[in-house]
Amino acid sequence: MLEAAKHPIYDGCKEGHSPLSAATRMMGIKTDFNLSEDCVDAFADFFNDYLPEGNLAPQSYYAIQKLVAGLGLPYQIIDVCRDNCMIFWREYANLESCRFCGEDIFQVSAGMSRIHYQRMWYLPIADRLKRLYQSERTAKGMRWHGEHSFTGDISHPSDAEAWKHFRYTYPDFAREIRNVYLGLSTDGFNPFGKGGRKYSLWPVIVTPYNLPPALCMKRNFLFLTILVPGPNHPRRALDVF
Structure with a gap:
Protein backbone atom coordinates (compact mmCIF):
# COMPACT_ATOMS: atom_id res chain seq x y z
CA MET A 1 0.00 0.00 0.00
CA LEU A 2 2.85 2.39 0.83
CA GLU A 3 4.31 1.80 -2.62
CA ALA A 4 0.95 2.68 -4.15
CA ALA A 5 1.01 5.95 -2.21
CA LYS A 6 4.60 6.88 -3.14
CA HIS A 7 4.64 6.24 -6.88
CA PRO A 8 3.11 8.81 -9.27
CA ILE A 9 0.25 7.53 -11.35
CA TYR A 10 2.37 8.34 -14.42
CA ASP A 11 5.60 10.23 -15.05
CA GLY A 12 5.06 13.97 -15.00
CA CYS A 13 1.66 13.89 -13.33
CA LYS A 14 0.60 16.39 -10.68
CA GLU A 15 2.28 15.92 -7.30
CA GLY A 16 0.25 13.73 -4.97
CA HIS A 17 -1.52 11.85 -7.74
CA SER A 18 -0.78 8.22 -6.95
CA PRO A 19 -2.53 4.89 -7.52
CA LEU A 20 -3.76 4.99 -3.92
CA SER A 21 -5.14 8.53 -4.19
CA ALA A 22 -6.92 7.57 -7.41
CA ALA A 23 -8.39 4.47 -5.78
CA THR A 24 -9.65 6.30 -2.70
CA ARG A 25 -11.17 9.07 -4.80
CA MET A 26 -12.91 6.60 -7.10
CA MET A 27 -14.26 4.71 -4.10
CA GLY A 28 -15.54 7.99 -2.66
CA ILE A 29 -17.29 8.85 -5.93
CA LYS A 30 -18.84 5.38 -6.05
CA THR A 31 -20.22 5.87 -2.55
CA ASP A 32 -21.43 9.45 -3.06
CA PHE A 33 -23.31 8.66 -6.27
CA ASN A 34 -24.24 5.04 -5.51
CA LEU A 35 -22.49 3.73 -8.61
CA SER A 36 -22.56 0.06 -9.52
CA GLU A 37 -19.39 -2.02 -9.73
CA ASP A 38 -19.83 -2.30 -13.49
CA CYS A 39 -19.98 1.50 -13.71
CA VAL A 40 -16.72 1.85 -11.76
CA ASP A 41 -15.12 -0.75 -14.04
CA ALA A 42 -16.20 1.31 -17.05
CA PHE A 43 -14.77 4.52 -15.56
CA ALA A 44 -11.48 2.80 -14.71
CA ASP A 45 -11.23 1.46 -18.26
CA PHE A 46 -12.04 4.90 -19.67
CA PHE A 47 -9.35 6.62 -17.58
CA ASN A 48 -6.74 4.04 -18.56
CA ASP A 49 -7.48 4.64 -22.24
CA TYR A 50 -6.81 8.37 -21.89
CA LEU A 51 -3.86 8.28 -19.48
CA PRO A 52 -0.33 7.77 -20.85
CA GLU A 53 0.69 4.23 -21.62
CA GLY A 54 2.23 2.42 -18.68
CA ASN A 55 0.24 4.38 -16.09
CA LEU A 56 -0.40 2.85 -12.67
CA ALA A 57 -4.07 3.78 -12.34
CA PRO A 58 -6.25 0.94 -11.00
CA GLN A 59 -7.85 -0.84 -13.93
CA SER A 60 -10.98 -2.23 -12.28
CA TYR A 61 -13.20 -2.02 -9.23
CA TYR A 62 -11.49 -5.13 -7.90
CA ALA A 63 -8.09 -3.39 -8.14
CA ILE A 64 -9.54 -0.34 -6.37
CA GLN A 65 -10.88 -2.53 -3.57
CA LYS A 66 -7.50 -4.18 -3.09
CA LEU A 67 -5.74 -0.83 -2.77
CA VAL A 68 -8.30 0.66 -0.39
CA ALA A 69 -8.31 -2.50 1.74
CA GLY A 70 -4.67 -1.77 2.53
CA LEU A 71 -5.76 1.31 4.47
CA GLY A 72 -6.81 -1.02 7.25
CA LEU A 73 -10.47 -0.06 7.57
CA PRO A 74 -12.01 -3.48 8.16
CA TYR A 75 -15.55 -4.37 9.09
CA MET A 120 -25.27 -6.28 11.85
CA TRP A 121 -22.19 -4.49 10.50
CA TYR A 122 -19.49 -3.29 12.88
CA LEU A 123 -16.68 -0.99 11.74
CA PRO A 124 -13.96 -0.80 14.44
CA ILE A 125 -13.04 2.76 15.27
CA ALA A 126 -9.72 2.43 17.13
CA ASP A 127 -7.49 2.53 14.04
CA ARG A 128 -9.37 5.51 12.63
CA LEU A 129 -8.86 7.44 15.85
CA LYS A 130 -5.16 6.58 15.88
CA ARG A 131 -4.82 8.05 12.40
CA LEU A 132 -5.95 11.41 13.74
CA TYR A 133 -2.69 11.54 15.67
CA GLN A 134 -0.59 10.52 12.67
CA SER A 135 -1.19 13.81 10.88
CA GLU A 136 0.31 17.00 12.31
CA ARG A 137 -2.79 19.01 11.43
CA THR A 138 -5.34 16.69 13.01
CA ALA A 139 -3.06 15.84 15.94
CA LYS A 140 -3.00 19.52 16.86
CA GLY A 141 -6.77 19.66 16.46
CA MET A 142 -7.21 16.68 18.79
CA ARG A 143 -5.58 18.71 21.58
CA TRP A 144 -7.67 21.81 20.90
CA HIS A 145 -10.34 21.01 23.51
CA GLY A 146 -7.80 21.35 26.30
CA GLU A 147 -5.71 24.19 24.92
CA HIS A 148 -8.25 26.77 23.76
CA SER A 149 -9.41 29.63 25.98
CA PHE A 150 -13.06 29.98 27.00
CA THR A 151 -14.39 33.31 25.70
CA GLY A 152 -17.66 33.28 27.61
CA ASP A 153 -19.78 31.93 24.75
CA ILE A 154 -20.40 28.20 24.42
CA SER A 155 -19.11 27.36 20.96
CA HIS A 156 -18.05 23.77 21.66
CA PRO A 157 -19.11 20.99 24.08
CA SER A 158 -15.87 21.53 26.03
CA ASP A 159 -17.19 24.97 27.06
CA ALA A 160 -20.31 23.49 28.69
CA GLU A 161 -20.84 22.61 32.34
CA ALA A 162 -21.47 18.94 31.52
CA TRP A 163 -17.98 18.63 30.03
CA LYS A 164 -16.42 20.34 33.04
CA HIS A 165 -18.37 18.05 35.37
CA PHE A 166 -17.05 15.02 33.51
CA ARG A 167 -13.47 16.26 33.83
CA TYR A 168 -13.99 16.88 37.55
CA THR A 169 -15.50 13.41 38.04
CA TYR A 170 -12.75 11.61 36.10
CA PRO A 171 -9.57 13.63 36.75
CA ASP A 172 -7.21 10.84 35.66
CA PHE A 173 -8.84 10.71 32.25
CA ALA A 174 -8.99 14.50 31.96
CA ARG A 175 -5.33 14.92 32.89
CA GLU A 176 -4.16 13.41 29.58
CA ILE A 177 -5.14 15.93 26.93
CA ARG A 178 -4.78 13.38 24.13
CA ASN A 179 -7.55 11.14 25.48
CA VAL A 180 -10.48 11.04 23.11
CA TYR A 181 -13.94 12.40 23.90
CA LEU A 182 -16.56 10.84 21.65
CA GLY A 183 -20.06 11.92 20.77
CA LEU A 184 -22.48 9.22 19.64
CA SER A 185 -25.65 9.66 17.61
CA THR A 186 -28.07 7.53 15.65
CA ASP A 187 -31.30 7.82 13.73
CA GLY A 188 -33.28 5.37 11.67
CA PHE A 189 -34.27 5.69 8.03
CA ASN A 190 -35.73 3.63 5.22
CA PRO A 191 -32.96 2.96 2.65
CA PHE A 192 -35.61 2.12 0.05
CA GLY A 193 -37.32 5.50 0.27
CA LYS A 194 -40.97 6.29 0.90
CA GLY A 195 -42.13 4.25 -2.06
CA GLY A 196 -40.08 1.18 -1.20
CA ARG A 197 -40.76 -1.68 1.15
CA LYS A 198 -40.99 -1.04 4.87
CA TYR A 199 -37.53 -1.19 6.42
CA SER A 200 -35.77 0.53 9.33
CA LEU A 201 -31.97 0.85 9.21
CA TRP A 202 -30.07 2.57 12.03
CA PRO A 203 -26.52 3.87 11.42
CA VAL A 204 -24.53 4.73 14.56
CA ILE A 205 -22.21 7.71 14.05
CA VAL A 206 -19.32 8.63 16.34
CA THR A 207 -17.43 11.93 16.23
CA PRO A 208 -14.37 13.00 18.28
CA TYR A 209 -15.23 16.13 20.23
CA ASN A 210 -11.55 16.84 20.82
CA LEU A 211 -11.57 18.68 17.50
CA PRO A 212 -12.47 22.38 17.20
CA PRO A 213 -15.97 23.41 16.07
CA ALA A 214 -14.83 23.94 12.48
CA LEU A 215 -13.78 20.28 12.21
CA CYS A 216 -15.73 18.05 14.61
CA MET A 217 -18.98 18.30 12.63
CA LYS A 218 -17.40 17.89 9.20
CA ARG A 219 -18.22 14.76 7.25
CA ASN A 220 -14.60 13.58 7.31
CA PHE A 221 -14.76 13.21 11.08
CA LEU A 222 -18.18 11.59 11.38
CA PHE A 223 -17.28 7.93 11.71
CA LEU A 224 -19.81 5.24 10.88
CA THR A 225 -19.29 2.48 13.46
CA ILE A 226 -22.41 0.30 13.42
CA LEU A 227 -25.28 -0.45 11.07
CA VAL A 228 -28.20 -1.76 13.11
CA PRO A 229 -30.22 -3.97 10.75
CA GLY A 230 -33.94 -3.98 10.05
CA PRO A 231 -36.49 -4.57 8.87
CA ASN A 232 -38.14 -3.62 12.16
CA HIS A 233 -37.51 -0.69 14.49
CA PRO A 234 -35.09 -1.88 17.23
CA ARG A 235 -36.90 0.19 19.90
CA ARG A 236 -35.48 -0.46 23.37
CA ALA A 237 -33.20 -3.17 22.00
CA LEU A 238 -31.02 -0.47 20.41
CA ASP A 239 -28.71 -0.67 23.44
CA VAL A 240 -27.94 -4.32 22.60
CA PHE A 241 -25.95 -3.18 19.60
Whole structure:
Protein backbone atom coordinates (compact mmCIF):
# COMPACT_ATOMS: atom_id res chain seq x y z
CA MET A 1 0.00 0.00 0.00
CA LEU A 2 2.85 2.39 0.83
CA GLU A 3 4.31 1.80 -2.62
CA ALA A 4 0.95 2.68 -4.15
CA ALA A 5 1.01 5.95 -2.21
CA LYS A 6 4.60 6.88 -3.14
CA HIS A 7 4.64 6.24 -6.88
CA PRO A 8 3.11 8.81 -9.27
CA ILE A 9 0.25 7.53 -11.35
CA TYR A 10 2.37 8.34 -14.42
CA ASP A 11 5.60 10.23 -15.05
CA GLY A 12 5.06 13.97 -15.00
CA CYS A 13 1.66 13.89 -13.33
CA LYS A 14 0.60 16.39 -10.68
CA GLU A 15 2.28 15.92 -7.30
CA GLY A 16 0.25 13.73 -4.97
CA HIS A 17 -1.52 11.85 -7.74
CA SER A 18 -0.78 8.22 -6.95
CA PRO A 19 -2.53 4.89 -7.52
CA LEU A 20 -3.76 4.99 -3.92
CA SER A 21 -5.14 8.53 -4.19
CA ALA A 22 -6.92 7.57 -7.41
CA ALA A 23 -8.39 4.47 -5.78
CA THR A 24 -9.65 6.30 -2.70
CA ARG A 25 -11.17 9.07 -4.80
CA MET A 26 -12.91 6.60 -7.10
CA MET A 27 -14.26 4.71 -4.10
CA GLY A 28 -15.54 7.99 -2.66
CA ILE A 29 -17.29 8.85 -5.93
CA LYS A 30 -18.84 5.38 -6.05
CA THR A 31 -20.22 5.87 -2.55
CA ASP A 32 -21.43 9.45 -3.06
CA PHE A 33 -23.31 8.66 -6.27
CA ASN A 34 -24.24 5.04 -5.51
CA LEU A 35 -22.49 3.73 -8.61
CA SER A 36 -22.56 0.06 -9.52
CA GLU A 37 -19.39 -2.02 -9.73
CA ASP A 38 -19.83 -2.30 -13.49
CA CYS A 39 -19.98 1.50 -13.71
CA VAL A 40 -16.72 1.85 -11.76
CA ASP A 41 -15.12 -0.75 -14.04
CA ALA A 42 -16.20 1.31 -17.05
CA PHE A 43 -14.77 4.52 -15.56
CA ALA A 44 -11.48 2.80 -14.71
CA ASP A 45 -11.23 1.46 -18.26
CA PHE A 46 -12.04 4.90 -19.67
CA PHE A 47 -9.35 6.62 -17.58
CA ASN A 48 -6.74 4.04 -18.56
CA ASP A 49 -7.48 4.64 -22.24
CA TYR A 50 -6.81 8.37 -21.89
CA LEU A 51 -3.86 8.28 -19.48
CA PRO A 52 -0.33 7.77 -20.85
CA GLU A 53 0.69 4.23 -21.62
CA GLY A 54 2.23 2.42 -18.68
CA ASN A 55 0.24 4.38 -16.09
CA LEU A 56 -0.40 2.85 -12.67
CA ALA A 57 -4.07 3.78 -12.34
CA PRO A 58 -6.25 0.94 -11.00
CA GLN A 59 -7.85 -0.84 -13.93
CA SER A 60 -10.98 -2.23 -12.28
CA TYR A 61 -13.20 -2.02 -9.23
CA TYR A 62 -11.49 -5.13 -7.90
CA ALA A 63 -8.09 -3.39 -8.14
CA ILE A 64 -9.54 -0.34 -6.37
CA GLN A 65 -10.88 -2.53 -3.57
CA LYS A 66 -7.50 -4.18 -3.09
CA LEU A 67 -5.74 -0.83 -2.77
CA VAL A 68 -8.30 0.66 -0.39
CA ALA A 69 -8.31 -2.50 1.74
CA GLY A 70 -4.67 -1.77 2.53
CA LEU A 71 -5.76 1.31 4.47
CA GLY A 72 -6.81 -1.02 7.25
CA LEU A 73 -10.47 -0.06 7.57
CA PRO A 74 -12.01 -3.48 8.16
CA TYR A 75 -15.55 -4.37 9.09
CA GLN A 76 -17.17 -7.30 10.85
CA ILE A 77 -20.53 -8.92 10.15
CA ILE A 78 -22.07 -10.14 13.40
CA ASP A 79 -25.12 -12.35 13.84
CA VAL A 80 -28.02 -10.85 15.77
CA CYS A 81 -30.92 -12.58 17.52
CA ARG A 82 -34.04 -12.20 15.40
CA ASP A 83 -35.78 -10.64 18.44
CA ASN A 84 -32.79 -8.36 19.16
CA CYS A 85 -32.05 -10.07 22.49
CA MET A 86 -28.29 -10.30 21.92
CA ILE A 87 -25.50 -10.20 19.38
CA PHE A 88 -23.37 -13.28 18.71
CA TRP A 89 -19.94 -11.78 19.30
CA ARG A 90 -16.71 -12.68 21.05
CA GLU A 91 -17.36 -15.58 23.45
CA TYR A 92 -20.85 -16.04 21.98
CA ALA A 93 -19.79 -16.00 18.33
CA ASN A 94 -20.19 -19.77 17.88
CA LEU A 95 -23.64 -20.08 19.43
CA GLU A 96 -26.44 -21.04 17.05
CA SER A 97 -29.38 -20.03 19.23
CA CYS A 98 -30.16 -17.10 21.50
CA ARG A 99 -29.21 -17.42 25.18
CA PHE A 100 -32.40 -15.60 26.19
CA CYS A 101 -35.26 -16.54 23.88
CA GLY A 102 -33.81 -19.72 22.36
CA GLU A 103 -34.46 -18.67 18.76
CA ASP A 104 -32.11 -20.09 16.12
CA ILE A 105 -29.92 -17.68 14.17
CA PHE A 106 -30.38 -19.62 10.92
CA GLN A 107 -33.54 -19.89 8.88
CA VAL A 108 -34.87 -23.29 7.90
CA SER A 109 -33.65 -23.87 4.35
CA ALA A 110 -34.04 -26.73 1.91
CA GLY A 111 -30.66 -26.00 0.34
CA MET A 112 -27.17 -26.66 1.62
CA SER A 113 -26.40 -23.04 2.49
CA ARG A 114 -27.46 -21.67 5.87
CA ILE A 115 -29.35 -18.38 5.77
CA HIS A 116 -28.95 -15.97 8.67
CA TYR A 117 -32.05 -14.33 10.10
CA GLN A 118 -30.40 -11.04 10.98
CA ARG A 119 -26.90 -9.58 10.95
CA MET A 120 -25.27 -6.28 11.85
CA TRP A 121 -22.19 -4.49 10.50
CA TYR A 122 -19.49 -3.29 12.88
CA LEU A 123 -16.68 -0.99 11.74
CA PRO A 124 -13.96 -0.80 14.44
CA ILE A 125 -13.04 2.76 15.27
CA ALA A 126 -9.72 2.43 17.13
CA ASP A 127 -7.49 2.53 14.04
CA ARG A 128 -9.37 5.51 12.63
CA LEU A 129 -8.86 7.44 15.85
CA LYS A 130 -5.16 6.58 15.88
CA ARG A 131 -4.82 8.05 12.40
CA LEU A 132 -5.95 11.41 13.74
CA TYR A 133 -2.69 11.54 15.67
CA GLN A 134 -0.59 10.52 12.67
CA SER A 135 -1.19 13.81 10.88
CA GLU A 136 0.31 17.00 12.31
CA ARG A 137 -2.79 19.01 11.43
CA THR A 138 -5.34 16.69 13.01
CA ALA A 139 -3.06 15.84 15.94
CA LYS A 140 -3.00 19.52 16.86
CA GLY A 141 -6.77 19.66 16.46
CA MET A 142 -7.21 16.68 18.79
CA ARG A 143 -5.58 18.71 21.58
CA TRP A 144 -7.67 21.81 20.90
CA HIS A 145 -10.34 21.01 23.51
CA GLY A 146 -7.80 21.35 26.30
CA GLU A 147 -5.71 24.19 24.92
CA HIS A 148 -8.25 26.77 23.76
CA SER A 149 -9.41 29.63 25.98
CA PHE A 150 -13.06 29.98 27.00
CA THR A 151 -14.39 33.31 25.70
CA GLY A 152 -17.66 33.28 27.61
CA ASP A 153 -19.78 31.93 24.75
CA ILE A 154 -20.40 28.20 24.42
CA SER A 155 -19.11 27.36 20.96
CA HIS A 156 -18.05 23.77 21.66
CA PRO A 157 -19.11 20.99 24.08
CA SER A 158 -15.87 21.53 26.03
CA ASP A 159 -17.19 24.97 27.06
CA ALA A 160 -20.31 23.49 28.69
CA GLU A 161 -20.84 22.61 32.34
CA ALA A 162 -21.47 18.94 31.52
CA TRP A 163 -17.98 18.63 30.03
CA LYS A 164 -16.42 20.34 33.04
CA HIS A 165 -18.37 18.05 35.37
CA PHE A 166 -17.05 15.02 33.51
CA ARG A 167 -13.47 16.26 33.83
CA TYR A 168 -13.99 16.88 37.55
CA THR A 169 -15.50 13.41 38.04
CA TYR A 170 -12.75 11.61 36.10
CA PRO A 171 -9.57 13.63 36.75
CA ASP A 172 -7.21 10.84 35.66
CA PHE A 173 -8.84 10.71 32.25
CA ALA A 174 -8.99 14.50 31.96
CA ARG A 175 -5.33 14.92 32.89
CA GLU A 176 -4.16 13.41 29.58
CA ILE A 177 -5.14 15.93 26.93
CA ARG A 178 -4.78 13.38 24.13
CA ASN A 179 -7.55 11.14 25.48
CA VAL A 180 -10.48 11.04 23.11
CA TYR A 181 -13.94 12.40 23.90
CA LEU A 182 -16.56 10.84 21.65
CA GLY A 183 -20.06 11.92 20.77
CA LEU A 184 -22.48 9.22 19.64
CA SER A 185 -25.65 9.66 17.61
CA THR A 186 -28.07 7.53 15.65
CA ASP A 187 -31.30 7.82 13.73
CA GLY A 188 -33.28 5.37 11.67
CA PHE A 189 -34.27 5.69 8.03
CA ASN A 190 -35.73 3.63 5.22
CA PRO A 191 -32.96 2.96 2.65
CA PHE A 192 -35.61 2.12 0.05
CA GLY A 193 -37.32 5.50 0.27
CA LYS A 194 -40.97 6.29 0.90
CA GLY A 195 -42.13 4.25 -2.06
CA GLY A 196 -40.08 1.18 -1.20
CA ARG A 197 -40.76 -1.68 1.15
CA LYS A 198 -40.99 -1.04 4.87
CA TYR A 199 -37.53 -1.19 6.42
CA SER A 200 -35.77 0.53 9.33
CA LEU A 201 -31.97 0.85 9.21
CA TRP A 202 -30.07 2.57 12.03
CA PRO A 203 -26.52 3.87 11.42
CA VAL A 204 -24.53 4.73 14.56
CA ILE A 205 -22.21 7.71 14.05
CA VAL A 206 -19.32 8.63 16.34
CA THR A 207 -17.43 11.93 16.23
CA PRO A 208 -14.37 13.00 18.28
CA TYR A 209 -15.23 16.13 20.23
CA ASN A 210 -11.55 16.84 20.82
CA LEU A 211 -11.57 18.68 17.50
CA PRO A 212 -12.47 22.38 17.20
CA PRO A 213 -15.97 23.41 16.07
CA ALA A 214 -14.83 23.94 12.48
CA LEU A 215 -13.78 20.28 12.21
CA CYS A 216 -15.73 18.05 14.61
CA MET A 217 -18.98 18.30 12.63
CA LYS A 218 -17.40 17.89 9.20
CA ARG A 219 -18.22 14.76 7.25
CA ASN A 220 -14.60 13.58 7.31
CA PHE A 221 -14.76 13.21 11.08
CA LEU A 222 -18.18 11.59 11.38
CA PHE A 223 -17.28 7.93 11.71
CA LEU A 224 -19.81 5.24 10.88
CA THR A 225 -19.29 2.48 13.46
CA ILE A 226 -22.41 0.30 13.42
CA LEU A 227 -25.28 -0.45 11.07
CA VAL A 228 -28.20 -1.76 13.11
CA PRO A 229 -30.22 -3.97 10.75
CA GLY A 230 -33.94 -3.98 10.05
CA PRO A 231 -36.49 -4.57 8.87
CA ASN A 232 -38.14 -3.62 12.16
CA HIS A 233 -37.51 -0.69 14.49
CA PRO A 234 -35.09 -1.88 17.23
CA ARG A 235 -36.90 0.19 19.90
CA ARG A 236 -35.48 -0.46 23.37
CA ALA A 237 -33.20 -3.17 22.00
CA LEU A 238 -31.02 -0.47 20.41
CA ASP A 239 -28.71 -0.67 23.44
CA VAL A 240 -27.94 -4.32 22.60
CA PHE A 241 -25.95 -3.18 19.60
